[in-house]
Amino acid sequence: MPKQNKTKYALLGVLSLKPGSGYDIKKFCDFSISHFWNENYGNIYPVLKQLEDEQLATRTTEYHEGRPPRNVYFITEKGKRELDAWLQLPVENSPVRSELLLKLFFGRDIPVANLVDKLEKTRDRMRAILEEYALVEDFLRKEYEDQKGLHLWLATISYGAHNARATIDWCDETIKSLQNMDDKLIGTR
Amino acid sequence: MPKQNKTKYALLGVLSLKPGSGYDIKKFCDFSISHFWNENYGNIYPVLKQLEDEQLATRTTEYHEGRPPRNVYFITEKGKRELDAWLQLPVENSPVRSELLLKLFFGRDIPVANLVDKLEKTRDRMRAILEEYALVEDFLRKEYEDQKGLHLWLATISYGAHNARATIDWCDETIKSLQNMDDKLIGTR
């Protein structure tokens, strides 16, 4: 198996749920998997063509009056097999890069208030994300009640929620410890 | 401020702690920030040259008999100012991509045992990471007891630990729920 374009498998995955155009796929990604995966048009359209070239998907063009033509893609049997094979492969861990942690790590000479601000913003973002997850979860449970893979979709949300809560706790702890240290410094002046 | 190469700031950060060669910087990164940031030689050497061109660092070459020459870089005042300015800027969140979650999300037709295996491996890796963090933390507390930024270094480790524990819990829960579902399915056969 060659070093691969994971976008390819993401698109095959979306098409395995239902056929759609590049535009549809983008919308689906933004709604359903954006908390752990993102795709942009500049990537989607070329890869869709590539899928067609490799016979992993077929394309039909729909014309509707007063609308731009839609290129609708369908996954083929070959595409399903290739997706399935990839899904079963062990997970490759891609390198992480956290700008927040980098700034914190080297932040000993910048004002504590600035660091605290970054932490508060992170915490607030995580809280907002948690609320969103709750909405998405409700929506999925109602709309896709009998969908076979629902529990897996919920599991990905649960992952996000676990980590968001962990990050919120860490932010709170770290803010407190930074402010404590700062108070002590003032006390000794 | 232009769209930037964050490697640049990572290297300035390392050089702000102490001068060193590309090789030294790589070693430092691997030891200290590798749990949230990685750099490779193919990136470090060109960026060091760039730092010199922009007068953010100076270079001296050391010759030692029987050893390759070392290009040692020192951060300049201009470099410090640029690092400081960047550190104070708000954090830009870079897109996340989790192959594990992608495989889980689309995994409804692959064997449960395969999914469980992926989760177990993830959990085991997180446990190993937790143990490593404990060692690193001990080491830092002893070796850098009086280092000004120690609490910030520890905070980055704490971040990793919080998230690792969250991921372990999530793995355990998800494994259980997958196995439960599987049992029920067998029961109805």
Added chain:
DNA sequence: GCGCCCATGTAACTAGTTACATGATTCA
């Protein structure tokens, strides 16, 4: 009338990784 939605796509660019090349020293 303004801006958003639908809909596709390319080109240019930025970023990051891998492979290759070199070669002495040190340690098991």
Added chain:
DNA sequence: TGAATCATGTAACTAGTTACATGGGCGC
């Protein structure tokens, strides 16, 4: 004797993002 460490660097490649171009329909 073979592997690891020290030490630098380039070239080729892979991946991913942004900006641009186009243009009708629809709702406020």
